Amino acid sequence: MFSSFNGPLLELADIYEEESVLLIGSTPVDERQEIIRKFQEDSDTKIFLGGIKSSGIGVTLTEATTVIFIDRSWNPADHNQAEDRMHRIGQEAQSVNIYTITGRDTIDDFMIKLLQHKQEIIDLLVEGKEQKDNTDGMVDDYIRQLKLKHRK
Numbered sequence: 001m002f003s004s005f006n007g008p009l010l011e012l013a014d015i016y017e018e019e020s021v022l023l024i025g026s027t028p029v030d031e032r033q034e035i036i037r038k039f040q041e042d043s044d045t046k047i048f049l050g051g052i053k054s055s056g057i058g059v060t061l062t063e064a065t066t067v068i069f070i071d072r073s074w075n076p077a078d079h080n081q082a083e084d085r086m087h088r089i090g091q092e093a094q095s096v097n098i099y100t101i102t103g104r105d106t107i108d109d110f111m112i113k114l115l116q117h118k119q120e121i122i123d124l125l126v127e128g129k130e131q132k133d134n135t136d137g138m139v140d141d142y143i144r145q146l147k148l149k150h151r152k
Contacts (some may be wrong), residue, residue, distance in 0.1 A: 002052045002082045009049045020047035026053040032059075039063060056081040062091040069100040072111045076119045078141040105149070 002007050006024050013022040016112045021035045028054045039048045040063050048061055064086045073079060079100075102108045 001047065001049050001068045002055065003049075004052050004073045004078075005071065005150075006051065009051065010071050012047075012049050016049075016074045019045060020044055020048045020049055023055045023059070024051040027054065027094060037062065050082075052078045052082050057084050061085040065096055068097065070109070072100070073078065074114075076115045076122065098140075100127050137139060 001009070001012065006026070009022060009024055016125055022034060023035050023037050027035065032106075036059055038045050039061065048064060050056075050059070052069075056078055067083060067086060069079065069082070083096075083098055102112070
């Protein structure tokens with residue numbers, strides 16, 4: 001499980017203490033390899049809880065067959081990097097299932113559109129692809145929608 005925020009990961013670590021490991025930004029560097037080794041090699045450790053940034057690069061999690069994103073990062077590449085922790089040499093699973101938890105009528109709706117827009121810009125700059133939608137004023141539109149929805 002990945003999150004951009006430590007709070008949910010710390011709560012989950014308390015709940016699944018016996019069967020999980022936790023790697024977040026404040027995890028001491030000298031403990032990180034042991035945490036990864038435990039997830040990879042200990043059959044009783046079934047849950048890896050990681051910060052999207054702190055666990056998204058330089059970590060191999062080929063024992064994972066399911067990935068759950070609790071929330072979204074502001075950078076679309078962060079999710080790709082985190083997903084790639086499972087898609088590495090040594091992955092023996094036929095498939096890896098990836099889920100992103102999304103709350104209806106929440107900031108998640110805005111984040112999805114924002115990340116799609118950012119990815120389109122990246123594709124435009126890096127790969128020369130054309131931009132699909134004109135999303136100028138996207139933030140203003142979203143704030144307007146929220147105000148209309150939550151009028152009293």
